[in-house]
Amino acid sequence: MIRFECDYGEGAHPAILEKMLKTNMEQTAGYGLDPHCERARELVKKECNRDDVDIHFIVGGTQVNTIMIAAMLKPYQGIISADSGHIAGHETGSIEATGHKVITVPSKDGKIKPEQIAQVYDYHYAQGNREHLTQPGAVYISHPTENGTTYTKAELIEISKTCKERNIPLFLDGARLGYGMAAPDSTIDIKDLAQYCDAFYIGGTKVGALFGEALVITNDAFKTDFRYHIKQRGAMLAKGRLLGIQFESLFEDGLYYKISQNAIDKAMQIKDTFKQKGYNFLYESTTNQQFPILPNDVMNKLGEKYSFSYWEDVDANHTAVRFCTSWATSQENVDSLCEDIKKL
């Protein structure tokens, strides 16, 4: 079985493992207070083009989402998210478990529009007894989205402006950020995020690391005592240097960008092949997740040799599925798949 069902099927980029091996018997302080984390923080700050940001390395994405959002909100506040947002539907109610509602707005493509934020916010403040409603206290977006789509820089700026005007912070989930920045239509880089978001993270788990996400906090209001939040939620890795080592590897020579490009190249090859075969797509994805709509017999036939994810029924005879590439996807496997698609 050749696997295209997710972007965390393999281990780590070899450069990371090599560095881990080389530094293995170093003695360092724990909990992210070691020289590797220190250096990785400097490297990430350089990507941000800002020195006045706080960087925390955390093992997984659900942890980052939960901790950062809980830290941003007051007890009676909720966070606005697309109904397809990862926090809305794929994290077992972890935001609610910290006491907060996820206020969803409908989205076909995974993106939310500035008008939707404005509408939720303005509707709330137009109410007489507004203390009977959950107050919108922050905004969550992902880039690229769970549907593989990306925001343009103009859209990001407009969302940021909408939030700032209403004094609610903007948090961006960058679990697949590398793939978003490598997308053919990409107009956003890390500097932009550091300028327009109150907090965001650079995903490692899905982009070449064994695990790890680099959380960047730009808004001073959320910097104070942040390590308490991390520890309380069980997310402070004892051997924190493992996170530092990985982000050093990813950002010391642009490895993050290089390996992200591989995922996009392979995804585009798959996309083009399905397209040439005449298949439509559920979402217009320009990143490493592709959602072709397949006749069920085609889906079943491909499923004999390749693994991919069921996404949703389109009609009685057609199903949308997800093919995922990553930093690790080999030319050989993609060629094999494309060959087989052509033969369908």
Added chain:
Amino acid sequence: MIRFECDYGEGAHPAILEKMLKTNMEQTAGYGLDPHCERARELVKKECNRDDVDIHFIVGGTQVNTIMIAAMLKPYQGIISADSGHIAGHETGSIEATGHKVITVPSKDGKIKPEQIAQVYDYHYAQGNREHLTQPGAVYISHPTENGTTYTKAELIEISKTCKERNIPLFLDGARLGYGMAAPDSTIDIKDLAQYCDAFYIGGTKVGALFGEALVITNDAFKTDFRYHIKQRGAMLAKGRLLGIQFESLFEDGLYYKISQNAIDKAMQIKDTFKQKGYNFLYESTTNQQFPILPNDVMNKLGEKYSFSYWEDVDANHTAVRFCTSWATSQENVDSLCEDIKKL
């Protein structure tokens, strides 16, 4: 200003105040362990036609909802509710504050259908990685609903069956239960609720009491240690007998039913008057809340003399509003309103 904006604008039915006055200097144990609560529990059990139920008297509806639902759910579970449900939109995220998601299903009239429950439940269990999703763990309905509509007994039985087949408990919010039972189309009584719900409550606050709701737990699984839940959530009234006294008054001679009827009679008079005048309604309510759709100039004119609630914009020139009657609504005030409607 003559008030029709809610059903808690006055104090209590005089019989309640009189009993409170008469028993004022009695010395009793606190926390609901007094003879008045004891007797009120017996009276409610009689209404239920069951002796094997636990009764707890609690000050307000949001408290009952929060405590009972949190007691029903495991940490990773959520509760299914209509998107118009009181817990979904009018309690400041109190369910989420206890760690649980409210899983909403769309509803135009405030009711949910058995198929919607089945769909949410079955979709969840059809997932591969279902532990990434909030597990549906209970169902919340209100009768009458927030939109003034009522369930039929057949509908209640079908919902109950759907829940039982899936082993998830059914909780019914009866904040306005008296008005639901007095509705012209009513086919449900307290005995039915005691038979088909795992827990429900009989609203006092909106039906003649100063405050207080009688929670009935029929499912043994949720009876154990329930007083701990009440105390922990700050809902154990020190002078608990005040709750007992009120429910004694409401149920010793059928007062609850009698005063509920008044609200319905008055509401029907208002409804008919608007109807005869040719106005449509946002919901087909048969209870004490009526939602006529008014031309904006009519709305403004009525607003000079009567208070009512803004509900929603229907179009540029029409607005849906809410008129509420209660046990306390006087014939005089309703006649005055109807007179003025006719003159419009």
Added chain:
Amino acid sequence: MIRFECDYGEGAHPAILEKMLKTNMEQTAGYGLDPHCERARELVKKECNRDDVDIHFIVGGTQVNTIMIAAMLKPYQGIISADSGHIAGHETGSIEATGHKVITVPSKDGKIKPEQIAQVYDYHYAQGNREHLTQPGAVYISHPTENGTTYTKAELIEISKTCKERNIPLFLDGARLGYGMAAPDSTIDIKDLAQYCDAFYIGGTKVGALFGEALVITNDAFKTDFRYHIKQRGAMLAKGRLLGIQFESLFEDGLYYKISQNAIDKAMQIKDTFKQKGYNFLYESTTNQQFPILPNDVMNKLGEKYSFSYWEDVDANHTAVRFCTSWATSQENVDSLCEDIKKL
């Protein structure tokens, strides 16, 4: 059985019931936004000698404690309390249920010393990895304490100073405040609390009301959006005016002070009688709770006619018990008790 086991055994002072009766059919807005609450807020502000405070009326003490403390703390903070504090041991872990640790310090008499606050705080900030510990984020004291003792004004000022120097807010639980202010050794009044606490409350439930506590917030940092906290925790009374009416009654002509005095007079009579008989006391209480240490046979004999609370075993043959008086305690009952004590 003549009851001395608690100070919430009777209903309300007749003046309160009378006002409730008189205003019963008034139509008012709900949720504490009515003219009675408005006037009661003005009266309480006058007691505080400050106009720049926020007043909220809430049904019970556990609610006030939970809501105010949760509003004061950041997610990783706890509140310092005497180990005998009400929040530490008598509220079913309600503070923890909002996510916060109660950081206890030992206390024999129910009071905490400024040095204890300083020690907890300074110890925390002296740690290297302090983010592994719960950060002390507020201080809770009660006046009078759960042991019937009182703080002097000098002690209050010193505690307040200790807190301010460390930038942590001080919250005072005044569930029995009236009795504290009527104590023979009292040096603190409401003006002092309004000057030296960041928030405190004036207890009604135990001092003449049916229920209700008046929360006073003096620190601007905790005023914003406080009604959301109240509603979310299920503590916003629909017919909020009932709270307003009660505090109007208690403070329009000094009723609160007058009826508090009754409890103290009666408690002192009981105290003196036990003392003259040669009994010792567990705590040096000057308020309405008295804790005599009785030989077990004496305890049993008195228990045949009077109810009081078991407190703790002192030795094999002696037990400390609690006798409680209140605004409602009659001269007749106290005389009967004292007579019987003398005859022992």
Added chain:
Amino acid sequence: MIRFECDYGEGAHPAILEKMLKTNMEQTAGYGLDPHCERARELVKKECNRDDVDIHFIVGGTQVNTIMIAAMLKPYQGIISADSGHIAGHETGSIEATGHKVITVPSKDGKIKPEQIAQVYDYHYAQGNREHLTQPGAVYISHPTENGTTYTKAELIEISKTCKERNIPLFLDGARLGYGMAAPDSTIDIKDLAQYCDAFYIGGTKVGALFGEALVITNDAFKTDFRYHIKQRGAMLAKGRLLGIQFESLFEDGLYYKISQNAIDKAMQIKDTFKQKGYNFLYESTTNQQFPILPNDVMNKLGEKYSFSYWEDVDANHTAVRFCTSWATSQENVDSLCEDIKKL
């Protein structure tokens, strides 16, 4: 600086890294559903000598503690722990953050006695209004303890019996389990834990792994839906196989036991050297943490070349400190330290 300040200063045992390298490009399912986790679960079951246990691999100890304890308790319950327990003082109130009180009992050596459990439990159930108190719902112990001491098998059996008689589950924190089993006075092995605990974990982070703890659930009541808990608390590692690979390495040829022995050998050498020099110890530790009491000038002198942890002031001139060894501690470093101790 030669480091003895903790047992997580180095990376992983080379055998683990090697296996990680060798399996790096394998494609596997995520979230612990891969063949490596499957095999590691089998290996751990073999250690338990039971097949009817559930095994979950989780990144860190605070996560395991928080998730397992929250899963064991009802909302109104707390967990009994020594006041020196890791959950009581070193996890930033993470248990409280899930809504539960840590009910502490005093302990000098880090252990709790069966009588202490019985006393807390029995005291609770002897109360009249027990619903005003946090109900004890589980017991937490660690082996070895935070003070380096160990339970004997007889003690474990007695604690287990005390819990079973009261129907409260026993959870054992084995963050340093390997070192406890390698202690010269050890009488407990994994089979015993699987017999006498309702849940426990085998620590990897401090015993040779990069990270990872193996949670063993023996009580059926806590097995259902446990993966939901893990995911909701953000503790489900995407590349879960990394945990499987590590525990495969640790348990396929007894590596866990072998490397644990190294820590104990080195610790005993340090202990003996301090002893021979005439120093006393704060706790009678037989494991990898040693707590000598040093004159302050000696402490400062040693501190120039070696890192160790400050523990507590013993008197004006003496301080207790902690020296930690681990699987990675080299003979060379220990010889150097002992040499320098002898020269003091």
